[in-house]
Amino acid sequence: MSVTARQVKNKRTSDGGSTSRAGTVYDVFIRYKTAEGYKTYGKRGFLTKSEAIDHEAEMRTKLTNPGYEPIKAADAKQTVQEYLESWVEVHGKANLRPSTFSSYKSHIKNHIVPYIGNVPLKKVTPAMIDNMLKQLSEKGLSVSTCRYAQRILSVAFEAARKYRYIEGNPARDILTKFGKEAKTPDPYTVEQMQHLMALGSGNEWQMIFVLSGLYGLRRNEVLGLRWDNVDLKNRQFSITEQLPFKVPPKTTVITEMAPTKSQGRTLPITEVTLSFFQKQLSLQQKQKELSELSGQPYYDNRLVIAKANGAPMSAERVTNNFAQFLRHNDMPHIRFHDLRHSAATNMHELTGDFFTVGEILGHTLKGIGMSLGISTNMADVTARYVDVRLDRKRTVLEAYHNEMFPNEALRIAQKNLKAKDHEAR
Incomplete structure (x- = not known):
């Protein structure tokens, strides 16, 4: 002991x-x-x-944990605000992803401190937290926001309990019951995706929709894809990095990318999508030439998706502009992330190959196993699916992309057939 x-x-x-x-x-x-x-x-x-x-x-x-700095021991006068601000800095920087860390700080500042921030830490009760959640709900905040505030308090107060700063965890003894959240928007069907692609044709959304809606890349993976990771000759590209979570406003040069949530993956460029990559590369080359001719600076970050001057796009602005784009074109409301869900749903419905779809999206092996209903035992899952070859990914992606652009797929097929006949002669 x-x-x-x-x-x-x-x-x-x-x-x-x-x-x-x-x-x-x-x-x-x-x-x-x-x-x-x-x-x-x-x-x-x-x-x-x-x-x-x-x-x-x-x-x-x-x-x-070398380098760990313990949270300052709470005394009778320490308030919830003082404790939470200290705790999130120590706990957050060491254990949370940058996006989650930022989200914790934002929720503490906006949804917790205004209600119980001045209460001494040792005097917080479940009733106080219930009342805070009631006020948040009456303010019009969503169920998920209220639940998230309670979750942050639960995690923070559990740390305080383990350090004997408080006797128990009041956030775990609340009486509030969280109702069901509003229904998540349905992913777009193939027909809706076809309409969306038509609306984005020839403008800045075209390549964004290709990467997010046809390949299922996450938003920051889309904005962080660089031509260095695109191999047009062998018709494939790799997702090994993404745009950092917080890029300062007016940033023109990205010196370092962030790692992806998954461990990286290689995806094939299908016959149908090859022309999109080629057109995007050609467009950026023209933009660079025009900048040089006009004497304007061009920031060559080698990004596939970038502003006209080569600077990185703002992730938040892409999300906000996407919502406006849908409203202006009378398209059903979905979140930008739902383009990824749409790609996953359509690929799965067309092929039934959930595992390969998961590999294309960069899901974890455990998550794929649970979704397949096989087992959460890794040995069982890997015994059935040791590896997904690039050819299999290509088959699944082509099934979706050809369905999206049937005329183009037919044209390419006829062209390839004529080429084979010519070779045979």
Whole structure:
């Protein structure tokens, strides 16, 4: 056990003085693993078991996580706002993705602090949190936003409980029941995607719709795809990086990309989509030439999707402009991310090959296994699907892309047939 009691003949006071009486003190002993092997840490003579447990919890975290800075111990005057702001900086930077970290900070600032921020940490009750959630709901915020605020508090207060800053976790004892969220928009059908592609033809949306709606790339994967990762000769491209979560306004040069959520994947460029890639490359070459002729700067970030001057597009602006684009063209409302869902749904409905669709999208193997209803056991899943070859991905993507552009697919097929006949002669 890490904390042990020990009897002493002369117990000391908190300031180090002698009590001249026998008593119990507590010692902390920790055995922890490092890259060099197992090491030990010990400290003796804590006056109370609570002090020893607090020290053991803090040191175990510090010893197993080099560079960790413990959250400042809460006192009776520390407020919820003070604790949350300290906790999110320590916890968030070490454990959360940049987008989640930013989301936590935003929700704490806007949906938690205005309601219970001034309450002393040790005096927060489930009733206070229930009342906060009620006010958020009455304000018109969605069920998911209210639930997310409760989740943040639950995680934060659980950390405070483990450090013995508070007795229990009030966010887990609330009475609020979250109702069902509004229905997620249905993904676009093939026919709706065809109409969307027609609306985007010849403008800045065309290539964006190809990558998001035909290949199912995530928004920042679309905006972070570079020509360095596109191989037109071998007709394939790789998703190994994405646009960073937060790019400062007016950024013109991207020096470093962010890693993708998945471990990277290679996708084939189908016969139907090849011309889109070629046209996009040709367009950007013309834009570069025009910039040079006019004496205007061109920022060659090698991005497949970029502004006319080569600078990266703003992810938030793409999302907002997409919503306006749909409204102006009387298209059913969907989120930008639903283009990815549309690609997944249409590929699956046309082929029934959920696993390959998952590989195209960059889903985890466990998620694919659960969706297939096979098993969450990795050995079982990998036994049936060891690898998905590029040819299989091409087959699934071609089934969808040919359905999207049947006339073009027919033209290409006839062209290839004539080429074969010519070779045979």
